[in-house]
Amino acid sequence: MDFNGFWLWQFLGRLHPLIVHFPVALLVFAGLMELLSIRKYDSKWRPGIQAMVWAGGLSAVFAAIAGILLAENQGSSGDLLDLHKITGLATAVLSLVVIGTQYRISTHKTARSIITYRISLFVTLLVLTIAGHMGASLTHGEDYLSSTLPWNVRSDDFTGDFDVEIYETGSGTLNAAQELKLLGQVRAILAHNCYKCHSGAKIEGELRLDAKDHIFAGGSSGQIIHPGAPDKSEIIRRITLPKNHKEVMPSKGELLHEKEIAVIRLWIEKGALWPEGAEQHSVYRVAQLEPRRPELPLAKNNISHPIDRLVDDYFQQKNIPWQQLVDDKTYLRRIYLDIIGLMPSPEEMDSFIQDTRPDKKSIWLRALLDRNDDYAMHWLTFWNDALRNDYTGTGYITRGRFNITDWLYQSLKTNKPYETFVKELLNPDNSSKGFIAGIQWRGSVNSSQSTEMQAAQNVGQVLLGLNLKCASCHDSFISDWKLDQAYAFANIFADSVLEIHRCDKPTGVMASTKILWEELGDIDSAANRAEKLRQLADALVQPANGRLSRTLVNRIWKQMMGRGIVEPVDEMDNEPWSQDLLDWLASEFAEKGYDMKELMYWIGTSQIYQSASVTVQNPDELMAEDYIFRGVVRRRLTAEQFSDAVSQLVTPVFETEELKYNPFSHVAESSDHSFARASLVANNGFLTALGRPNREIVSTSRDTQASLLQSLELTNGERLFSVLEKGAEAWQQQYSNGDAIIQEFYRKALFRKPMEKELLIAKQALGESPEAEQIQDFFWAVLLMPEFQLIY
């Protein structure tokens, strides 16, 4: 008899969970009553017990029948289910026995018949208890009772975008493209949810889900997929179990979303098709490697700058209005902070505002870019973070790490073409070897942290915007990169051939020598290290490698605009909010000589850069996958920008003795550099609190939010306190009255006059002839205002 499919059987089957409660309640209660009347069979309870035995026993039979229907219709299987089935059937049979023996008492009432009845009743109850417990475990999970709270729910987020309904309502067959798309979705779901434990990296339950053969081979519990029969497929059973169930998959983390389950179910229903060559279609988004030069939209309505034409095109598509252009004051402050990391002086501000030349913005921007030392001192911070170059830190104590500051500073100062910059990092001389040399730790380190692997990871992350960290230990489950590819890349940095280690265990396989992309050419595996590095440097900077310039332009864009075109900036395979803009900037950058200052000039002269900044209520919005670009994002001053601004305004935050690198040691110190720039001193408690990272690992974005520890440092930290104290004394000497101090400090710090109310408040605090302490506290209050702290 075919139970499958027919609605009535399905309906009756689903009554099983309801019906089972009757025999449980009735027979257990009958048993209890039986115990109460154990001394006297003919107690007043007897008729009730008899009725309960009848009803309980018959309902047990119904429950068993419904249970079998349910199991057949759901195509479930498993050890626990088998045991439940056996004990359930046994309960039904035993219930009939109890009814029989009870009936016999009414005809042959002897001590023996009573005992027989009672024994059969209690045996039935025992078996019933076992069956019931197993049933509950199947439904609710085996730790249902022990875990009092259901602590996880199915997540609401669907990780794919496949519309199952389209195919369900369609003709029932898929065309080739649909097949491929469906399979791609299935593989993506498996990759994101299952590879962690079921791929080359880690194979639990002898099951691998990362290739066709493995998926159809199944695992330790046999076949997981029955093409055409999702309900018979173990994979469907496992991913649809409740959260706390022992056999549920994924066993760690969140369950699959209903739509994801529906996608897998649909794929199996359609025959689990796996067309030839499907693997070539990555389940991860992979960005195009070669450069691409999009056609620029036509210029119109005063929108002529190439960047603006592309942005305008985007705005039109998204129906987003342009922001107002900012005033001169805001623009000048912005380019000063972005290009040289300093505040303009009030005199510079005035002369900019009074400048009447129509192209004054580009003239001033160019002039800032030409302040080579100031530019280098500012951008040194960004590159120190990215290249994990620091003056002190782990590794230096044992000469296991090399500082590249002088090379870096000079490269920035001379605006070395990025192409050359990269080549010198990859194929270094003594002055720039620190980046690929990495940090040599004493003692044994995990093989995924060998210096060669560090080089592979860091070159990948910083220069190419890709994450090789997973693949340096095992085949990645967040990308298509494989362990052997990571090793082949790391091998380029090695003196002798590396042996591939999987999860820190040697595999006996020696690594080959290859660049991550075949398109970029070969590396001679027999060559020595110097030659391999030379070949690598040439290969990565060739024009065909669009990824190098895309990664760089995206970083600079983020520094100036507050948010990358692609985020996170180290994951360039992610989707940009405008592919055209990214591609145009990258190809323009490469074609015009990899000139970083020129790139900043393009961005700085665009209208979009000159537009009012936009606000964000929640920082997560910035990282969201569906981020919509609306304009420059407001940022907080970095630790270095804030320190330098205080040094400019009040008194130097750092003594010249604190300089760890002095670019002017060869020449007489010029008056322009009257204080030690924060980028040139070692990390300390003050800078750490304000966000300078530990440069033991690469860091390409700073935490931009304020924190309590930061505020404590600013509120009662010794460094800022003593700097302001010293500065206040000088101001007290210099200015005759409170009003002058207020006016002058507002002019210097905020480039404006205090408003009437502000003046009133400040005057109240300072009085006619303020004490140094009062001046100090006034400085403090102004410096911590958002108006000073933010780049807007």
Place this chain on the structure above:
Amino acid sequence: MMNYNIKRRDFIKKTGAAVAATMALGGPTTGLLTSCQRGKTNSSSADTVILLYMAGGMAHTETFDPKKYTPYRKGMESAEVLSTFPSVPTALDGIYFSEGLEAIGQIMDKGTLIRSYVAADLGHILHTRHQYHWHTCYEPPQSVLVPHIGSWIAKELGQLNPAIPAFINIGQRFSVGEGEELKAFHSAGFLGSEYGPFLIPDPTTGLDSVRPPKGMTPQRFEARNKLYEQLISESAMGEFGSDYQKESLKRSMEQAYILLNSPEAKAFDLSLEPEESYNIYNTGKFGLGCLLAKRLTEQGARFITVTTEYEPFMGWDTHENGHTRLVDMKKLIDAPIAQLIKDLDQSGRLDRTMVIVASEFSRDMLTEGRPELKVKDQVEVPDIIDDMKHYGMHRHFTDGCSILMFGGGIKRGYVYGKTADERPCKTIEKPIKIDSIHQTIYHALGIDPETHYDIEKRPFYTTPDGKGVAELELLSHFSS
């Protein structure tokens, strides 16, 4: 590319009161963090953790697991020395400590003695790497910055009292040797600086960290804050509307003000402690650190660590004169640790406060590393001892270390594990590793063992891969 972040954040918000509290108090949250497995409201047996850290490698045979005593004599063989102190009885039958730890011995009925901690094999022995491992549970180096255990706790549970930082680190200066290496793990790592350690290098000046700057009267501090608030409310930035940057700055400034102005800040003032009590604790910086920890606990601290301070070749880092140095070290720790436990017990706080005494590894006279996996010797140990300075445990031993645990659900009067009585005096029963220790602490605090965040799309758990199982045998009332 798939991005789970946003929706998962919503998900966290829906869960766990603890998380809600963290958000309310901590205010800014770190972008890019996606919590999973949060919100399982485990029952907990502890609210507060005090970690008393014996930095530099404390020899088990000279402290909490003494072996046969061989007094010093000129010409003795180094191989015959297992302990350089006689043993003294403790409150527990048949359990002896090394001479000089009598006070701690007398409170062992209040806690558990673990004699079988096995430190990791990291090749060449380095204190800072093993300390990194002890405090983060991850072996250095890592390709991301991993958080200190205190930061995990701060992140998951938040402040107990909004006026007391969630993670307080007492006694370590970073200006000493290998200070840079120490900084690497005194960090909230990828959890974000909000959860980093509040550093009090010197407990006697701890108050300075939480009160208005030196020389600033409360009136002046008050006036300054008022000025700031008034100027902000009038500032032109108002016209830009609300923004998370602005809001997070304002909020954190307010928090700092609350903290610096709170009556609880008095907890940092050791001079308010009764003289008698102060004198018991005052064995030095470490002892006063214990006192500060006690006072902070009274006000509702979440995680405090007090260290004997790591400085190469100082403190427990005995490369010579091990015996004589340990006489001093025991004087430093014995009375304050015992008094801390007694005080917490008396006030009833020990029930919900877990105190841990631990070190990165142990020491031995002969074995460097562990017997099966010896590593390069770093200390010259002569076969025949002719000079008192060679009398002591000078090599680094990883295969048997002692940990004391008290309170917060830890069993009273219990001994866990065992080391051999003969050299190499290694663990022979119930070896326990750092991931189990961490998971036991998290378990007591009610932090789910699978708590993790996706960092660069990879899951990072409180312990590597979420491994390590809480050792329930250490806890008196197991409840799930």
